[in-house]
Amino acid sequence: MKKISLILMLVFISLMIDYTDAKADDGSEIVKFSDNDVETIVKKQLSIPIDEPVTKAQMEQLKTFKNKDSSIEITSFEGLEYGTNLTYFSVFDSQITDFSFLHHFPDLEVLSIQRQNFDVVTLPDLDYFSKLLAVDFSRTNSNNILADKIGMSDTISEVNISYNSGITDISKFADMDALSVCNVQFCGIVHF
Incomplete structure (x- = not known):
């Protein structure tokens, strides 16, 4: 028995x-966010009342994640990975140094990471994003590894890497057929 x-x-x-x-x-x-500010930004983008949870199905509708508020100190993007249809990602002055999670967003068209230090090695190779048109990595204390990752892309038409004195070589940009705008102001480039 x-x-x-x-x-x-x-x-x-x-x-x-x-x-x-x-x-x-x-x-x-229900999606669990580690950072309340990320959850608030997502709810605002998706027009979800602040007191309601966010579901995985709703996250699939997310196209834009944008934070330009320097008073918001994002410490984790956990939960954002369910926004697999994201086409626009922009952060300003967050506490994040590891951006390897961006591989969850293969349809990115605009990628903007500004005014922060991050480990450029954790950034996925930008040729992975087959629809990527514009990147902004201004004021990120980046080096030539970032320039090389940008130079791999054949879809990027606009690049802003200004205020990165560690970037001294953008020779790989010469092979970027789609590139039409490139801002390298206050970089460490000596020869063009």
Whole structure:
């Protein structure tokens, strides 16, 4: 009798796990944000009342994430990865140094990371974003690794890397056929 009870309990648990997985796939699962400011920005973009949760299905509707408020100190983008249809990402003066999470947004058209220090090695190679048209990495204390990552793209038409004295070489930009605007003011470039 104990064996039958144990088997029935295991079957029941197995069914519950399958039900939970199926429920998670319908998009009704609530997204958990580690940073309240990120959640507030998402809710504003999606016109969700501040006291209501955000679901994964709603996150799929998110096209723009934009923070230009220097008084907001973002410390985590956890939860934003569910915005897989994001086309516009812009942050200003956040506390984030690791931008490897950007690979969740393959449809990015505009990428702007301004006025902050970040580890450029964590930035995905920009040729991964096949629709990327404009990038702004002004005042990020970046170096030539960033310039090389930008130079890999054949879709970027506008680049702003101003105020990055560590960038001294943009020779890879010469192969960027789509490039029409390039701001390198106050970089460390000596020869063009």
